[in-house]
Amino acid sequence: MEIWLKAHENKNLFTMHRVERFLYRAKSKYQDLAVVDSPQFGRMLLLDGVIQTTIRDEPAYHEMIAHVPLFAHPGPKKVLIIGGGDGGTLREVLRHPEVEKVHLVEIDEQVIEASRRYLPELAVGFDDARVEVHIADGIKHVQGAVDCYDVVIVDSCDPLGPAVGLFNYEFYRNVRGALRKDGILVAQIESPFFNMDLVKQVYGSFTKLFPIVRPYLASIPSYSPGLWSFMLASKKHDPRTPKRKPHEDWKLRYYTAELHSAAFVLPAYYSQAIAEEAEVADQAG
């Protein structure tokens, strides 16, 4: 018998993954959760049928969403993670000895529970003394936080369901307020190849709010089409030069200090698209 999982991309494209085992399936208040084992990517977590993370390529995503903003900051002491219930981003943030406190605000407790049980490689940080987990809506959390974080990481799902509000200007404005005066915000913003409209929209919001805005890239094979984008906003520091380097003992699989800078170098079509967006904004403003 063959079992295949259909991982939905859009109405014109999907990927089929051979599956060895279905380990977990649940409907939470917010979404449909599943954990499966696949021979190609190892264990995978899916939310509403969309691959969130896989054991084989999760280092690319988690190392790049965490280490780029943290190494871009000269001394990140207090970090907020919005989403990130699988724990992968938290694991990477906690590697930094400068970090004294991490707030992780995840709306869906069942994601954390599933990850603790089925993805222990990712969920290693939840019991660290520096961590406070809030089961709450990240949108509301940043409304009540003022001038208190050095780095805010928005580790969200796709802009559907509970995550829609995490791609809005109002939310980013509140994140700006929650950041200290030399703070850095980073958000995952999907693929520039399939979702350039979203990339441009987030770029437009960020540039209205922050003096320094820089997208950067990583290759995440399980996220069709492979090329993934993050948007970084900084109040003061140029993020392209890392201020420190990872320790060898961390045994990182993707991030290097050299790749930190290279990840900000965009293909021509990407630079052209955001330059057009900036021009439209200038004319409107």
Added chain:
Amino acid sequence: MEIWLKAHENKNLFTMHRVERFLYRAKSKYQDLAVVDSPQFGRMLLLDGVIQTTIRDEPAYHEMIAHVPLFAHPGPKKVLIIGGGDGGTLREVLRHPEVEKVHLVEIDEQVIEASRRYLPELAVGFDDARVEVHIADGIKHVQGAVDCYDVVIVDSCDPLGPAVGLFNYEFYRNVRGALRKDGILVAQIESPFFNMDLVKQVYGSFTKLFPIVRPYLASIPSYSPGLWSFMLASKKHDPRTPKRKPHEDWKLRYYTAELHSAAFVLPAYYSQAIAEEAEVADQAG
């Protein structure tokens, strides 16, 4: 009615593309050719069911396989393209005013014919006065060529069927002989994520033959898993710094001089894998 095309990756994974039109299907002496229109990637050329090129993302592949070696060379006058029957690499090579002569050696004439008819955006260079097309086996062509090319580009299919010999040490040794004393070789070598064994094998062959060997990367969404790799070998010039820049009028979609250098910065897992390969070779040698 919905029509879906199954684009095969491996036994554990495949991608399904919605198709609007089937334009062409033929069995040549070497392979099964097809041209289809898809809403996601535009027109696509497939050989033996594997996507070779698509209108929407072909610039990433063709600009990176052509401009990286050509700009790495201080004065590329004579260029050999092995494979490349769709014409996309040829189109990019011909943009360089330094180029006086291009030999394109394609084993399957029907690929060129299909491209001329169905992919005119790619096949623009075949009638250029600087071009000589040889319908022949690239393996034999390089056996008879000595000290005559500045740049050799191996723009092959996957290492199956007629292309197998294009991934062999003997072939690369003959390419070395065909290159002038400061010549550069580049070959597409699949994805480091799915095919690291092949990457390591080619790296091992190249390092036995050339003093400077550098892999570089591009993101090509229609080639699952998106991250694609090229291996560059150079007799003299460090390829990481481009010697000239593309003209604005070329309106490139992917390559930039800054991206040229950034493309050589590898994720940690890739550097680690080829460092291990180099160590094994050292011990054996």
